[in-house]
Structures are given as C-alpha cells and as structure tokens.
Amino acid sequence: MSNEKIPYKIYLEEKEMPVNWYNVRADMKKKPAPLLNPGTGQPMTAEELNTVFCEELVKQELNETDRYIEIPEEIREFYKMYRPSPLVRAYCLEKKLGTPAKIYYKFEGNNTSGSHKLNSAIAQAYYAKKQGLKGVTTETGAGQWGTALSMACSYFDLDCNVYMVKVSYEQKPFRREVMRTYGASVTPSPSDTTEVGRKILAEFPDTNGSLGCAISEAVEAATTHEGYRYVLGSVLSQVLLHQSVIGVEAKTAMDKYGIKPDIIIGCAGGGSNLGGLISPFMGEKLRGEADYRFIAVEPASCPSLTRGVYAYDFCDTGKVCPLQKMYTLGSSFMPSPNHAGGLRYHGMSGIVSELYDQGLMEAVSVEQTEVFEAATAFARVEGILPAPESSHAIKVAMDEALRCKETGEEKTILFGLTGTGYFDMYAYQKYNDGVMTDYIPTDEDIKKSLDQMPKL
Numbered sequence: 001m002s003n004e005k006i007p008y009k010i011y012l013e014e015k016e017m018p019v020n021w022y023n024v025r026a027d028m029k030k031k032p033a034p035l036l037n038p039g040t041g042q043p044m045t046a047e048e049l050n051t052v053f054c055e056e057l058v059k060q061e062l063n064e065t066d067r068y069i070e071i072p073e074e075i076r077e078f079y080k081m082y083r084p085s086p087l088v089r090a091y092c093l094e095k096k097l098g099t100p101a102k103i104y105y106k107f108e109g110n111n112t113s114g115s116h117k118l119n120s121a122i123a124q125a126y127y128a129k130k131q132g133l134k135g136v137t138t139e140t141g142a143g144q145w146g147t148a149l150s151m152a153c154s155y156f157d158l159d160c161n162v163y164m165v166k167v168s169y170e171q172k173p174f175r176r177e178v179m180r181t182y183g184a185s186v187t188p189s190p191s192d193t194t195e196v197g198r199k200i201l202a203e204f205p206d207t208n209g210s211l212g213c214a215i216s217e218a219v220e221a222a223t224t225h226e227g228y229r230y231v232l233g234s235v236l237s238q239v240l241l242h243q244s245v246i247g248v249e250a251k252t253a254m255d256k257y258g259i260k261p262d263i264i265i266g267c268a269g270g271g272s273n274l275g276g277l278i279s280p281f282m283g284e285k286l287r288g289e290a291d292y293r294f295i296a297v298e299p300a301s302c303p304s305l306t307r308g309v310y311a312y313d314f315c316d317t318g319k320v321c322p323l324q325k326m327y328t329l330g331s332s333f334m335p336s337p338n339h340a341g342g343l344r345y346h347g348m349s350g351i352v353s354e355l356y357d358q359g360l361m362e363a364v365s366v367e368q369t370e371v372f373e374a375a376t377a378f379a380r381v382e383g384i385l386p387a388p389e390s391s392h393a394i395k396v397a398m399d400e401a402l403r404c405k406e407t408g409e410e411k412t413i414l415f416g417l418t419g420t421g422y423f424d425m426y427a428y429q430k431y432n433d434g435v436m437t438d439y440i441p442t443d444e445d446i447k448k449s450l451d452q453m454p455k456l
C-alpha cells in the first residue's frame, strides 16, 4: 500500500465497523481513582450510583477490567446512520502550510448535533430505554450535547429535559430550537426550577451560568422525579468508553493503509473526544507495543490540565455529584464567556487526568484569538467550518506541522475534528470584526476557587 496515494477520505466498510468499545482502563496498571461519596468519603457503590444514573451505565462506569465491551446491535444500527466518520488526509492544509508533515483528521461533525456527542448520547438513551425509564435530564454548555441527546431521546421515545448554560441559551437561540424540534424541553441555567439553581441565583444574580451549575440542576431534577435519571455528555469514564468508537475506527482505517501516527492531538473540555480518539493507541503504548505522542489542547481561559491541581473535587458547582479525582480548577471556578462553550468545564475526565499525571500524554493551552485564526485558515483550505472547540486541536496540529517544516521531519499527525461551527457564528463575527478578546485567569482567580475545594 505504501506507494499508493492515500485517499482524501478514508471510510471503513460496513463489515469493518467496530463491534466493541475499547476500555482503556483495562490496560492501565495504575487505574483512575474511584468516585467518592461526598458525605462519607468512601468509594461510591453501584447502589448509590444507581439512584442518579442508569444501571447498565453504572456497570460501565465501574468496569476497569474488561478491555472490550460489546456495542449493542441497536446502537450499531443507529451508528450506521452517520458512521463511519471519515478520516481525512488534509492535503490542502499541508500544501498551504508547506509542511512535509502528513496531517489527518477524524471528522465527527457529520450529524445534526454537529459533534461527536451523539456517539455517547445514543448509548445512554438506549440503556435508559432498556431500563424502562420515562426520561432523562442533562446539562448542555454550547448546546451540542443537548442536541445530541434530544436526537437520541426522540429516536427511543424518551422525555428529555435539558438545562442549558445561560450564556449559551442567549447566544445560541437556534441551538435551543433544534433541541425543541427534537422534542426536548430546554431551561436556561441557573433557573428557579430547582433548589440549587435558586441558591446560585441568590448568591450570583448576574452569573452567566456554568456547566458545573447546570449539572447540579439536572441532577436535582432527575433525583426528584420518578422514572428519570441523569445523563452526562463528558467527563465520566462511560462517556469516554462510548467515544472510543472514534479511536477504534481511526485506528482500523490507519492500519488498513499502513499509516502510523506520530502525534495525536485532541481538544479537551471534559476529555471525552480526546480520550476516545487516543484510547486504542494509548492501549498500545500502555502494553509496550508502540509509542505515540498525545497532546491535549485546552483554552487558556479554562486551563484545568495545565494550571489546575490533581485532587478530589466536586464535578458540579452545587456539590451534589460524587467527588472525582481529576485535574481541576475548583468547582466554583467561573470561566469567562469563552466562545468554545464545550471547553468551559472546571475539571477533566478521571482517565485523561490519570494518564496525564503518569506522564503518558502532554497538555498545552491556547488563546482564543489564535484559535480562530487557525479555524479560519483551516476553513479556507479544507472546506469545513470548524467548531471553536475543535479549532483548538487544529491550532496545535498546525503548530506541530510548522515545526516539521523547520526541522524537515515528515511526521504523521492525527487530530480530532470534533464538529462544525455553524451555531458559533456570533464568535466568528467577533473574530472577523477584530473585537475578539483573550481572557486568561490570574493565579489569584484560580487560587480563590482552589481554596474552596473539599479538604479530604
């Protein structure tokens, strides 16, 4: 295959599609720390978790030993509607940069939610339906997760209640309408529909809202209504497991053409697309079969890996969720209204945090304006208008490719292009008008929030 020109887009055939998710924890010698009950400080049991989450998802959350977990037939059928996602060779971007590097991206924006989030939404809705639930509650930041979940719930005829971070609710009315079109009900958060929302509003009446706060509201709504459970679009190990479909497809496609990436890059909000993309490659690294460089890219405005601490923290502002050991800026950290709404989370997946802490991967933070510069350059040559979140990965992929141009190295770079930016035109407008600003929290800002973390 080596002399053959690699196709612009590599699609797997139906018979090559993954039948299993890959559980990277099975190959980790040191596992991520367990979730703790905030009341007792003891590891959360399945029974405790079952009051908030669906039973089968709790099993997946706690499963550290099975390397492969079968993707149920019904979910594979749904995946077929929009998967495989293409693995694209960015020939035009390479040419534009004049780099000897080979750049590939795995494009997850080919569905109405416009992101990878549907991969986990459909799995979570499936297990909720199988358990006989009436519906689910959730939070959404930029709106991609809420949209994905609305689509999944309408497919399985489940009720879907979405708490949407207030700033996004106002900035993205069309996102909201897509969700409502799929039958979801959408509430701006913080709201007066929950106790925790009312408390936060009383303390911070002008708040823009945050993911952590919307999570608290959604959890409360689930646990106070019969037949409802809470579902989460990132951070949890079960979500990363579902997102491994991205990595398994990418690796299968690359293996088919004898391509081996040197560097794998993903944007990191809660860590699910990055974790899912790198999982099977990380598995090889953990088993000593191959080596790769992995780079997590986060916004300088919300830098949990690069400036946070690795400690037990609350996953939500309202402190109702289990404690998770992760890289965090503190659950009371209120990020500036960065336009990459999907990356405005104070914490990080426990799996990604542990891999990073073991030195198995790197992290960098980038500023908003340079991210939009990269996004625009990419859009002009590759034809896809990228989501601001995804553009964090584009920026670092371009940086690495330009480094190859200096050194003459022909490295192969793979990055995750998580979605499209059609609902982010307000942010693009600010960039085009030259009025986009970069906000970087001071050490003082971060310390203030870290000081309020739980003392264990």
Ligand SMILES: *Cc1c(COP(=O)(O)O)cnc(C)c1O
Pocket: 114, 115, 116, 117, 142, 144, 145, 233, 234, 235, 267, 268, 269, 270, 271, 272, 273, 274, 342, 343, 387, 389, 390, 418, 419, 420
């Ligand atoms: C939600 C989202 C992200 C970030 O979430 P992760 O869990 O870190 O993957 C990235 N890109 C897009 C397009 C998103 O919607």
